[in-house]
Amino acid sequence: MGYRIALIGAGIISQSHLDALRGMEAFEPVAIADIQEERVKEQAAKYGLRPYTDYREMVRAEKPDAVAVSLPHFLHKEAAIWCLEEGCHVLLEKPMALNREECDAILEAEERTGRRLLVGHTQHFIPENRKAKELIESGTLGELVMVQDIRHVRYFTEQRPAWFLEKAKSGGGILMNLGSHSVDKLQWLTGARVTSVKAHVTHHGSRGDVEGSALAYLQTDRGFAATISLSGYEGVPINETHLLFTKGMIKLQTRGGLWISEEGRFREVGWETGKAPFVLQYEAFLRLMETGDAGDCSGAYARSIVSIIETAYASAEAGEELPVPEQPMRSSC
Ligand SMILES: NC(=O)c1ccc[n+]([C@@H]2O[C@H](COP(=O)([O-])OP(=O)(O)OC[C@H]3O[C@@H](n4cnc5c(N)ncnc54)[C@H](O)[C@@H]3O)[C@@H](O)[C@H]2O)c1
Structure with a gap:
């Protein structure tokens, strides 16, 4: 048993x-x-x-x-x-x-x-994400210079449980909920840690009191910067991450596909489906x-994601770029 x-x-x-x-x-x-x-x-x-x-x-x-x-x-x-x-x-x-x-x-x-x-x-267990991480870690594409993550999801649908749209219960809208996947993907795929954030959010949702879009510019401790663009209004679903290196690029569509550049074109990369x-x-x-x-997937790592998102909300409120506070050292980290 x-x-x-x-x-x-x-x-x-x-x-x-x-x-x-x-x-x-x-x-x-x-x-x-x-x-x-x-x-x-x-x-x-x-x-x-x-x-x-x-x-x-x-x-x-x-x-x-x-x-x-x-x-x-x-x-x-x-x-x-x-x-x-x-x-x-x-x-x-x-x-x-x-x-x-x-x-x-x-x-x-x-x-x-x-x-x-x-x-x-x-995100760590999705096969195309794992394959992308393997390609990034192989180092064949040279230095990573930027990451662009873009996600579009209709966020204010009737099917979404009401608590997601109440800031007091959810902590925020698309940035808190789906942004936690984007920030996680950025850090986990690249091994970098976000050091500062400048964010802008909008509130045009048809329900609740949470933001419906967020655009964030993030600096990392690995010398590259990233943008995360999240929109929850009308449109077409997108879930795409572009990683641009000195010798090429990777395009990752989580739940969609994975491509690597080769002689000026994108070549589709396969992966083993494996376990769910x-x-x-x-x-x-x-x-x-x-x-x-x-x-x-430790608590210390998960705290870093929450900390970046909290900094992003503070940045949007203040209208300026803010540093992500240092993670306190703990024996369990
Ligand atoms: N990993 C992923 O890809 C992924 C996907 C969706 C949701 N999530 C996360 O999973 C969590 C739940 O999301 P969901 O979409 O299932 O939401 P949901 O609203 O469908 O489910 C939450 C459930 O909690 C119940 N609940 C509320 N208060 C309770 C209490 N005091 N005791 C017991 N039950 C209570 C509600 O009745 C509801 O059935 C969130 O943290 C969400 O961000 C993760």
């Missing part, structure tokens, strides 16, 4: 977690909790789990080895800390929390309890539980 795991949150992303866990011997999913009774009962019946409407009651009754937290962002801190204190290892959905202070509280609880935390930065991204994410979680190694 595998490690007993319980899920907190039975919303959209819980489906990907449960589909991954279904095929893994290392884990035994036992229960799921959500305040929406009908939703949790339906999800529990589909996957043969015990349903709860109170996650604390679930954790106390089931005593799982681990939990996966897929809650609105403002609940990440309280759920992660509470579960760590109850003795569970925690797989926490991105973004880690609303701000640096909340991330620090989670990191402190991880250190104090000796239980471990993995933050679900799924959420299966790989759970394998990373398993490794963490068994060896203590969080790899590149």
Whole structure:
């Protein structure tokens, strides 16, 4: 029998977690909790789990080895800390929390309890992203001089759960939610760390009080700069990252394709599909539980993403470029 795991949150992303866990011997999913009774009962019946409407009651009754937290962002801190204190290892959905202070509280609880935390930065497990990272690390394209990341998603649709559009619950709009993937991709693909940000945001959404676009110019500690352009208004979906080097370029469409320049043209690059991204994410979680190694999904790394986004909001507010505060040193970093 595998490690007993319980899920907190039975919303959209819980489906990907449960589909991954279904095929893994290392884990035994036992229960799921959500305040929406009908939703949790339906999800529990589909996957043969015990349903709860109170996650604390679930954790106390089931005593799982681990939990996966897929809650609105403002609940990440309280759920992660509470579960760590109850003795569970925690797989926490991105973004880690609303701000640096909340991330620090989670990191402190991880250190104090000796239980471990993995933050679900799924970009690391998507095969074309991994192939792009391999090409970048091969060094054949010379020096990296700039990165341009552009994402367009219709953000204010009726299907989007309302909490995403309430700043108090989500921490922000497209910058917080999808920007955390863009910033993660930038840092993880290149190995660089963002040192300063100048950002501009707009608020023209049809629902809620969050920004609907963000444009950020980011400097890194590796001598190249990047732009991240996020738009949530009308248009056509785009998810594209351009990496420009001294000897060529890479075009990555996450969930679309991967190209490398060759003699003045783009040549499509293939990759092995392999295991599903959420299966790989759970394998990373398993490794963490068994060896203590969080790899590149540690809480300290995830905090750096939140810190950059917090700096971007502050920059947009101040109308000037701001440095990203230094990450405090911790023994678990
Ligand atoms: N890794 C990815 O690619 C990816 C994709 C989508 C969402 N996410 C992240 O996953 C998290 C959840 O997003 P989602 O799209 O599933 O949202 P969602 O709104 O569909 O699901 C959240 C669920 O939490 C439940 N909930 C709210 N308060 C609760 C409480 N106190 N106790 C128990 N349940 C409670 C809600 O009823 C809802 O069912 C967010 O952090 C989001 O950013 C990650």
